[in-house]
Amino acid sequence: MTNSQIITNSLQPMQEILTNDRPRLHENFSQVVKSYYQLTKPRIILLLLITTSAGMWMAAKGEVDPLLLVSTITGGALASASANTINCVYDSDIDYIMERTRWRPIPSGRVKKRDALIFAIALATISFTLLTVVANLLAALLAMSGIVFYVLIYTHWLKRHSVQNIVIGGAAGAIPPLVGWAAVTGDLSWGAWLLFGIIFLWTPPHFWALAMMIRDEYKEVGVPMLPVIEGDEATARQIWIYTLLMIPATLLLVYPLHLAGAVYAGTAIFLGAIFAQKAWLLLQTPEDKVVARSLFKYSILYLMLLCAGIVVDSLPVTHNLTTAVVQNVQTLISAVVM
Numbered sequence: 001m002t003n004s005q006i007i008t009n010s011l012q013p014m015q016e017i018l019t020n021d022r023p024r025l026h027e028n029f030s031q032v033v034k035s036y037y038q039l040t041k042p043r044i045i046l047l048l049l050i051t052t053s054a055g056m057w058m059a060a061k062g063e064v065d066p067l068l069l070v071s072t073i074t075g076g077a078l079a080s081a082s083a084n085t086i087n088c089v090y091d092s093d094i095d096y097i098m099e100r101t102r103w104r105p106i107p108s109g110r111v112k113k114r115d116a117l118i119f120a121i122a123l124a125t126i127s128f129t130l131l132t133v134v135a136n137l138l139a140a141l142l143a144m145s146g147i148v149f150y151v152l153i154y155t156h157w158l159k160r161h162s163v164q165n166i167v168i169g170g171a172a173g174a175i176p177p178l179v180g181w182a183a184v185t186g187d188l189s190w191g192a193w194l195l196f197g198i199i200f201l202w203t204p205p206h207f208w209a210l211a212m213m214i215r216d217e218y219k220e221v222g223v224p225m226l227p228v229i230e231g232d233e234a235t236a237r238q239i240w241i242y243t244l245l246m247i248p249a250t251l252l253l254v255y256p257l258h259l260a261g262a263v264y265a266g267t268a269i270f271l272g273a274i275f276a277q278k279a280w281l282l283l284q285t286p287e288d289k290v291v292a293r294s295l296f297k298y299s300i301l302y303l304m305l306l307c308a309g310i311v312v313d314s315l316p317v318t319h320n321l322t323t324a325v326v327q328n329v330q331t332l333i334s335a336v337v338m
């Protein structure tokens with residue numbers, strides 16, 4: 001190698017730093033932001049917020065203060081993000097082994113556990129402050145109880161030790177509509193608890209359908225999910241039972257609570273019938289992973305659309321429209337009968 005070649009080679013890293021420094025810094029920063037964003041499991045948060053909004057709309061009978069809505073959703077998102085981040089810290093050992101979760105920021109070495117924990121504490125603190133100041137203390141305490149329940153009861157205590165882990169632990173995921181309801185009214189009534197109950201009953205079919213698809217991964221890391229311990233047939237049976245409990249529960253909002261009307265009732269019956277059909281198919285073919293996947297995916301769409309039904313039904317314009325339709329039908333019937 002000539003002297004000039006040696007000089008050129010030794011200069012190369014420096015030239016790279018000089019020419020690439022800015023784009024690289026930018027790239028690294030956006031990578032870091034992306035990693036912290038992934039820690040929060042954002043797609044799950046979106047559905048949690050949809051259920052929070054449904055709680056708010058129903059509690060406010062369709063007339064929600066926009067500032068309260070935005071603040072509660074932000075506070076709820078920060079609390080859920082905190083809970084999910086702590087879950088990622090706690091579960092990083094098994095996440096490292098499972099194929100589905102290996103790419104997550106902690107097992108893949110992109111974020112240190114200590115930094116993730118500081119991030120989660122900051123999120124929870126901001127959430128509590130925001131909800132206390134803009135909504136009320138009850139909403140803030142409920143959001144914090146969601147974090148504590150999900151982290152201590154589900155992630156720490158039940159997930160690795162009980163076959164009923166997600167049935168009891170699922171209560172954490174049912175708290176967001178309570179947060180929404182409390183933010184609007186300052187207390188919790190039957191309607192709020194029924195929304196809680198609907199999501200509580202929805203969680204086992206939602207999760208066990210997924211667990212049937214990835215049973216072997218849970219088995220590998222020793223997590224006692226129902227399909228691992230009792231097999232596909234028993235799991236499909238349990239899914240069917242929870243589905244049969246969930247569908248009538250959704251209708252209790254219409255009767256006897258009278259908190260929702262015809263638009264919601266129609267939506268709940270239509271969506272529930274498809275849910276039941278998919279759960280029935282799984283009961284007939286418990287080993288079929290395509291059927292399990294279809295039920296898992298549909299469970300997400302189901303909850304989204306059911307909440308949309310609650311929101312649309314609670315709007316004053318919907319109420320006026322259905323009242324007008326009912327009156328017209330009554331007039332028509334009496335005209336025909338006379």
Ligand code: HEM
Pocket residue numbers: 043044047048051100154166169170171172173174199203206207210300303
């Ligand atoms: C204990 C209760 C629950 C358990 C154990 C559970 C478990 C899971 C798991 C393991 C996944 C796959 C996630 C992934 O691969 O990253 C998932 C996906 C999902 N879960 Fe749940 N879940 C629960 C409750 C809920 C609740 C209450 C909601 C919202 C109301 C929810 C919404 C979602 C959504 C939207 C997805 C799809 C995420 C995506 O597309 O990546 N889950 N759930």
Ligand SMILES: CC(C)=CCC/C(C)=C/CC/C(C)=C/COP(=O)(O)OP(=O)(O)O
Pocket residue numbers: 044048076079080083084087091101142143144145146147150155172173174175176179
């Ligand atoms: C009000 C409030 C803040 C409530 C918290 C609600 C909350 C964060 C629910 C999350 C439910 C969920 C995605 C569980 C999966 O955990 P997993 O550990 O079984 O999933 P994984 O195997 O994908 O890590």
